[in-house]
Amino acid sequence: MNKVARMRNNRKVWSIICALLIISLFIPTPYYIFQPGSVEELESKVTVEGGEKNAAGNLYLTTVFSLKASNVYYLAYGYFAPHSDLRKVDEVRGDMTDEEYSKLLDHMMTLSQQYALVAGLRAAGDQVDVQTSGIFVRSVLDTSYAAGKIKIGDVITQVDGHPLQESADFLDYLADKNPGDVVKLVYVRNGKEYTADIQLIELDNGVNTAGVGIVPEDQFKVETERKVDINAADIGGPSAGLMFSLEIFNQMTEVDITKGYEIAGTGTIDLDGNVGQIGGIREKITAVNRKGIDIFFCPADIFPHDSNEKDVLDEVKKEGYDVKVVPVKTLQEAVDYLEKLPPKQ
Template sequence: MSSAFSKQRKKRILATVIVLVIISLFIPTPYYLYQPGSVEELGTKVTVEGGEKDPSGNLYLTTVLSMRASNIYYLAYGWLAPHTDMRKVKEVRGDLSDEEYSRLLKHMMESSQNHAFAAGLRAAGEKVDIKPTGVFVRDVREDTDAKGKLEVGDVIHQVDDQSVSDSNAFLEYLSHKKSGDIVELQFDREGTIKKESIELVPLTNSVNKAGIGIVTESQFNIEPSREIRIDAGDIGGPSAGLMFSLEIYNQITPGNLTKGYEIAGTGEIDMDGNVGQIGGIREKITAVERAGIDIFFCPADIGPYDSNEKDVLDEVKTEGYKVKIVPVKTLQEAINYLEKLPPKE
């Protein structure tokens, strides 16, 4: 009897363990894993009308591979895998839903491409027409009437009976309002026009005394002097802006900017060619080193909280990487550096 009882007990314990293991597969952890991603050649992704592509040397964008640690086994892998950074979901996406986060990444990539069009063409001396198309909602404050009515990714076109084409016009209209006032917003959400009445809240550390309680930026449409096509695939975010603009400039100006070198880089770009900080710089430089790249452009540290330049130089020194690091503040600095390079032997 005791032997049979012992076997039954072992079976129950084994069954319990199996159930717990299966359950653990479906319990997500509050972490994302970040690892070195791909280094992707831009000549096949960017095509400029009337431009020329030189097969001697290439420009590359860099990516970070990100994945949700969907269970404790992925999390354990993240602890053990080299060159893996773990970040809490809250740090990565705040309180955004999956849909809002997807819209934000798509907007950031589209904006990055538009900025690259403007910066690259302007650097080459060509004309670019910039037309504002609305007010993009980047964030919605929790303790406001707007929460639940507006979502990240909405594009506001009208407040009350006033059309607003950019953030400045939107803020100017609200500057004449006070806390407790009601405004009616008309906005586009993924192709559907919606209307909501929203009560204004008091603002601190702001020019306006009252507002919606949202973070906005102007959305623009770029009308370039020539057609430009970018096939970014499923790459999201703004960090390819610098390299997109360099590729555009390289295709429409005489000569070959790369001079036979393999050149990668990362950094946001604005329409005036200023380079901004990005995330995942340590993972990106590891991907670049593995790909055998000669030169890597990174955003220069300018402000007191900037760290891209410091981080990438520290990673190169710690890991003994051979790639040449070139921090830049602007697109023009990157162009000037490449123009002074001797041809690769």
């Protein structure tokens, strides 16, 4: 082979390699990359009517940075980068589309803020009226005849002409139904009302033998004695509930519970102030350590499958982080802990 032929072959080889490299940029992988996110102070995000914003320390929410590994290069980065975790797409969002997953995260954050508002105000002694107003569709089973008609994010308000205020009403109505029966649902999507006839499927949930095949969640409205503004439009998910409620509580009380400490935390909150498990706890404690936080509240492990407390304590020990981790079961436990602390010197 002469020199000119070899050069041509080399150019062909390099052309093929370049083409493969370019093509690989557009081949998605079935993974998300999770890394430590931001640690954001809450006093500027939460405003309670008549409340005080003169805390000596700060309360912070914590986030996890997530990125879809859209090609093999991102995947390689996620594999080798420190404090990164790769998770399969179906582990993160199941069979939901990106749009459905985004809508669910937005709903979960909105719900988290409402729960935090109720829990925080009640803990400070305010009266709060909570009224259920329909059923939020959290997911739709693939085997359901509602798939393709009812979508995640829809709010069901009636079944066969019967108004629905909460999930219990829905389950009670379906209790006497059989698989194959058809019900007429009225639901709201993006502010517009729709109807759909849905054939019931057989269930094996220990409650009803027949159902629509959705995972319902109560939709509710909250009426309070004072206005509370929470500005967290760029944050999704429910894990900031505990810290939102602590910030609301602190602005309403005469005693500053921060006492000069930098206090971060994570955990869902419900209407009664119970703290629930969250995802990404290892990434969050890493972000907290980088920020130089004094105290980190995390959900306590209560049930056998809970792992937040074990995981965060393991990460602190493994990495040698200098953060005081405080597991709590309720908002009141977090308040009690802070009230007993001496002021920071």
